[in-house]
Amino acid sequence: MNYMPGTASLIEDIDKKHLVLLRDGRTLIGILRSIDQFANLVLHQTVERIHVGKKFGDIPRGIFVVRGENVVLLGEVDLDKDCDQILQRVSIEEILEEQRIEQQAKQEAERRKLQTVKERGLSIPKADTLDDF
Amino acid sequence: MFRFQSLDEDCTLEEEEEGLIEEEDDIDQFNEDTFGAGAVDDDWQEEHARLAQLDERVRDGLAGGDASSAPLPPPPGSVPLPSSLPRPPTSTLPPPGLEERGGGDLALSLTRLLLGSDPAIAGVGAAEPDRSCFPPMPQAPPSGLSGPSSSLLSYQQHQHILHRGGVPLPQVNSHSIWENNMGFGPVSVSPGLVTHMEDSPLMSIMKEVGLPKRPLPIRGEDGLDLSERVPPPRSSSPVIGSPPVRAVPIGTPPKQPLSHALNQQIHCPTAVHVRAPVQHRYPPPFPERLSPNTLLNIANAPLCRPPFPPGVGPVLSQIQRAQLLNSQVGPFPCGGPAPPMLPGGGGGFRPFFSQPPPRVGPHAAPPNHNPIRHNTTHLHPQHRRMLTQRMQSRGDRGGRGGDRRSRDPYSNLMTQKEKEWVARIQMMQLQSTDPYLDDYYYQNYYEKMEKRLERDKDSSRKEPTTKLITPQVAKLEQTYRPVQFAGSLGKLTVSSVNNPRKMIDAVVTTRTDDEEKREKQVWNKRRQILYIVEKMYSLLLEVQDFEKKFLQTPEEQREALLEQHKTHTLQLYNSLKEKEWDDRVSDEQCLMIMSVRKGKRLISRLLPFLPPPQAAAVIMGIARNLPALAKKDKQDQVLCWLVEPVAVVIQAMSSSALTDLLQELQGSEGQLPRVLQNKFGVTLLYLILSEGERMQSSDPNCQLMDDNRWTELVFSVTRELLKVPSSSLSPPLFTPPNLLSLFSRYVDRQRLELLQEKLQITALSR
Numbered sequence: 001m002n003y004m005p006g007t008a009s010l011i012e013d014i015d016k017k018h019l020v021l022l023r024d025g026r027t028l029i030g031i032l033r034s035i036d037q038f039a040n041l042v043l044h045q046t047v048e049r050i051h052v053g054k055k056f057g058d059i060p061r062g063i064f065v066v067r068g069e070n071v072v073l074l075g076e077v078d079l080d081k082d083c084d085q086i087l088q089r090v091s092i093e094e095i096l097e098e099q100r101i102e103q104q105a106k107q108e109a110e111r112r113k114l115q116t117v118k119e120r121g122l123s124i125p126k127a128d129t130l131d132d133f
Numbered sequence: 134m135f136r137f138q139s140l141d142e143d144c145t146l147e148e149e150e151e152g153l154i155e156e157e158d159d160i161d162q163f164n165e166d167t168f169g170a171g172a173v174d175d176d177w178q179e180e181h182a183r184l185a186q187l188d189e190r191v192r193d194g195l196a197g198g199d200a201s202s203a204p205l206p207p208p209p210g211s212v213p214l215p216s217s218l219p220r221p222p223t224s225t226l227p228p229p230g231l232e233e234r235g236g237g238d239l240a241l242s243l244t245r246l247l248l249g250s251d252p253a254i255a256g257v258g259a260a261e262p263d264r265s266c267f268p269p270m271p272q273a274p275p276s277g278l279s280g281p282s283s284s285l286l287s288y289q290q291h292q293h294i295l296h297r298g299g300v301p302l303p304q305v306n307s308h309s310i311w312e313n314n315m316g317f318g319p320v321s322v323s324p325g326l327v328t329h330m331e332d333s334p335l336m337s338i339m340k341e342v343g344l345p346k347r348p349l350p351i352r353g354e355d356g357l358d359l360s361e362r363v364p365p366p367r368s369s370s371p372v373i374g375s376p377p378v379r380a381v382p383i384g385t386p387p388k389q390p391l392s393h394a395l396n397q398q399i400h401c402p403t404a405v406h407v408r409a410p411v412q413h414r415y416p417p418p419f420p421e422r423l424s425p426n427t428l429l430n431i432a433n434a435p436l437c438r439p440p441f442p443p444g445v446g447p448v449l450s451q452i453q454r455a456q457l458l459n460s461q462v463g464p465f466p467c468g469g470p471a472p473p474m475l476p477g478g479g480g481g482f483r484p485f486f487s488q489p490p491p492r493v494g495p496h497a498a499p500p501n502h503n504p505i506r507h508n509t510t511h512l513h514p515q516h517r518r519m520l521t522q523r524m525q526s527r528g529d530r531g532g533r534g535g536d537r538r539s540r541d542p543y544s545n546l547m548t549q550k551e552k553e554w555v556a557r558i559q560m561m562q563l564q565s566t567d568p569y570l571d572d573y574y575y576q577n578y579y580e581k582m583e584k585r586l587e588r589d590k591d592s593s594r595k596e597p598t599t600k601l602i603t604p605q606v607a608k609l610e611q612t613y614r615p616v617q618f619a620g621s622l623g624k625l626t627v628s629s630v631n632n633p634r635k636m637i638d639a640v641v642t643t644r645t646d647d648e649e650k651r652e653k654q655v656w657n658k659r660r661q662i663l664y665i666v667e668k669m670y671s672l673l674l675e676v677q678d679f680e681k682k683f684l685q686t687p688e689e690q691r692e693a694l695l696e697q698h699k700t701h702t703l704q705l706y707n708s709l710k711e712k713e714w715d716d717r718v719s720d721e722q723c724l725m726i727m728s729v730r731k732g733k734r735l736i737s738r739l740l741p742f743l744p745p746p747q748a749a750a751v752i753m754g755i756a757r758n759l760p761a762l763a764k765k766d767k768q769d770q771v772l773c774w775l776v777e778p779v780a781v782v783i784q785a786m787s788s789s790a791l792t793d794l795l796q797e798l799q800g801s802e803g804q805l806p807r808v809l810q811n812k813f814g815v816t817l818l819y820l821i822l823s824e825g826e827r828m829q830s831s832d833p834n835c836q837l838m839d840d841n842r843w844t845e846l847v848f849s850v851t852r853e854l855l856k857v858p859s860s861s862l863s864p865p866l867f868t869p870p871n872l873l874s875l876f877s878r879y880v881d882r883q884r885l886e887l888l889q890e891k892l893q894i895t896a897l898s899r
Contacts, residue, residue, distance in 0.1 A: 042546075
């Protein structure tokens with residue numbers, strides 16, 4: 001039974017493992033169980049995967065209900081291809097630590113950039129009025 | 134009911150009487166359920182007067198009144214209350230009464246008081262003798278009623294009296310509403326209970342309202358029990374496209390706790406076996422009995438139909454459900470191979486079972502699928518073919534995946550019906566009355582693809598090119614009139630998916646097209662140019678669509694359409710040309726328009742539609758201003774868009790015009806080198822020369838050689854071409870083949886060879 005031929009419909013993706021990228025930058029991997037017309041998703045046995053460099057860590061989260069507007073993209077995961085080949089799986093604590101370090105480094109770089117720019121008399125407008133991230 | 138009558142007098146029914154009355158009934162029903170029968174809309178002044186009168190009577194009647202509490206406090210005390218609370222003063226009285234409970238006296242006094250204060254009841258006329266004197270005191274002896282909770286008591290008393298009084302009409306109204314909407318019906322009270330009717334307030338409710346029919350544990354098509362997933366009842370306005378209004382709005386506390394409370398408090402001599410409405414928490418999503426109105430709604434708006442079959446059964450635990458589902462999973466292939474086509478009705482999913490249906494997967498078809506078919510758009514036949522091929526290739530791969538899925542205990546949480554529901558909603562968005570308007574690119578893309586396939590393949594293909602027929606979907610009611618209730622302030626807060634609440638009454642004011650206003654607004658030069666270009670574009674689009682429209686209009690109107698077309702074309706040209714001269718294009722206009730990328734595109738699209746002399750004038754203008762244009766085009770580099778239409782025009786030009794054009798191109802001093810620097814310029818030059826050569830070679834009588842202009846011009850061109858360094862000579866878009874023969878006419882061998890080398894024209898060049 002082919003639903004919506006020629007369109008992008010999620011009906012065919014139900015009960016398959018998906019990777020969902022959210023607007024806030026999170027990556028969720030779960031089995032897509034249910035959808036609706038707004039592409040709100042119900043993910044089952046969801047795992048939040050944090051990537052830092054070549055390492056990644058999974059945090060099991062259970063059932064997720066994601067509002068459709070917060071999804072950037074999603075795609076089916078090929079269960080045959082093992083992700084451990086290219087990337088290295090680490091423990092949750094380690095990956096969180098890595099993430100924290102990365103965040104810090106980023107903030108530090110940003111601060112320094114702002115500093116140097118200010119020294120030169122320029123100013124970069126803050127993007128806080130724009131849309132997220 | 135009496136309070137409805139009073140409402141009727143107050144409000145002005147501007148809209149349909151029937152509908153409004155129904156809604157008012159509904160509202161009051163809601164009110165009642167939410168607040169209890171205390172929410173009576175009565176006049177406090179009237180009531181105060183009555184109470185005052187009663188009070189006098191009481192004072193006269195009762196000797197040495199035990200009126201420890203002043204006779205009048207209740208009425209005045211209660212007077213400000215109706216304004217603040219929706220409840221009448223009755224709400225305040227019971228608590229003090231209950232506190233001073235004097236045994237069985239309380240209930241009677243309360244009864245009398247409440248009954249008296251309720252103007253509706255008072256107005257009944259079927260007065261009992263003891264009703265005439267109502268002591269405001271809570272100390273008068275009650276009738277045989279025990280003390281139930283206040284609000285309910287008053288309501289019940291009300292009902293009770295109504296039964297006694299036997300007021301017919303409004304009740305029937307409420308009956309009918311409830312029957313239609315809730316599937317409740319008045320329950321026939323068993324004879325054993327009748328005698329206790331007076332005693333048991335609940336019974337009166339039951340008689341009035343009826344118990345909700347206990348929904349049978351009907352299994353869904355997939356053997357699912359969906360009761361636990363029934364959504365709460367939607368409260369929405371009763372217009373087309375919405376489900377019918379529920380009698381019980383969202384937020385109503387379920388009657389369960391109330392009935393429990395009642396049960397505890399009723400001290401009936403005989404145990405009244407009340408079948409408390411346990412299942413009442415969510416009434417069935419679809420009424421058992423459908424009124425024709427709701428049927429129409431179903432037919433017209435698939436959105437309103439929730440994905441669950443009516444009459445859902447009791448709850449299944451997750452495990453049980455999973456087990457159930459497991460057994461069902463088998464026949465569901467999930468992307469299996471395409472089986473032979475089923476005729477129209479298979480599978481219950483309407484939109485793709487048109488003639489001929491592309492592919493249908495076998496699946497557990499529900500036996501009682503929805504017979505109502507919704508209008509949908511058909512796919513383009515080319516599209517369908519492609520999809521069939523794709524499906525088939527995927528089907529081979531999908532077999533292995535299906536095996537894995539059968540071991541998943543949580544699969545098929547989303548039922549077939551739910552999937553269809555979502556898909557149907559998505560398909561609704563594709564319905565259109567004018568496919569060329571709504572989905573222009575899709576249509577064009579597939580048409581082009583078809584044409585390409587036809588060109589590439591042999592025409593031995595037997596498959597006929599089918600025309601796409603899209604059904605004309607009748608436009609549904611467009612205007613949304615927000616449901617208003619007369620006498621209420623502002624708009625409804627309830628809205629459904631189909632009729633979202635209109636928040637602001639925004640009125641669109643169109644500006645008159647004054648010249649001054651436009652001038653004032655459009656101050657920016659570039660904006661002005663774009664504005665002009667926009668206007669021309671809209672004209673151009675009209676002109677372009679002319680052909681299609683022409684075919685569609687009937688014979689009589691074709692003349693008018695033709696005239697219109699001519700005017701448009703003329704207008705287009707007029708906007709380009711000089712004010713005074715008809716055959717010359719205004720330089721500034723031209724420059725202005727062509728300085729914008731959009732303008733260049735416009736001109737390129739415009740040229741085919743202009744009559745030859747006008748088109749020639751445009752090209753002259755371009756040629757004249759080519760250096761300036763070239764300079765402005767440095768960023769965009771889109772002058773080359775013009776090559777094709779220009780080529781067409783040139784080929785239709787007369788020899789004198791051609792000569793003129795060549796002259797224009799060389800016009801001022803030093804123009805030609807600059808022309809040669811620009812790709813488009815070179816191409817244009819070549820086009821002209823090629824055309825001239827064609828003329829000469831094909832037609833021996835051609836007038837090109839009549840005056841020496843052409844020859845001279847060509848000489849100067851060749852001189853220039855030889856003089857100009859190769860670096861500043863831009864390669865053209867293409868080199869016409871007959872240039873060589875042209876040059877061979879005018880130059881000697883040596884120069885010819887030089888030219889050949891420079892311009893890289895060989896006898897075989899394209």
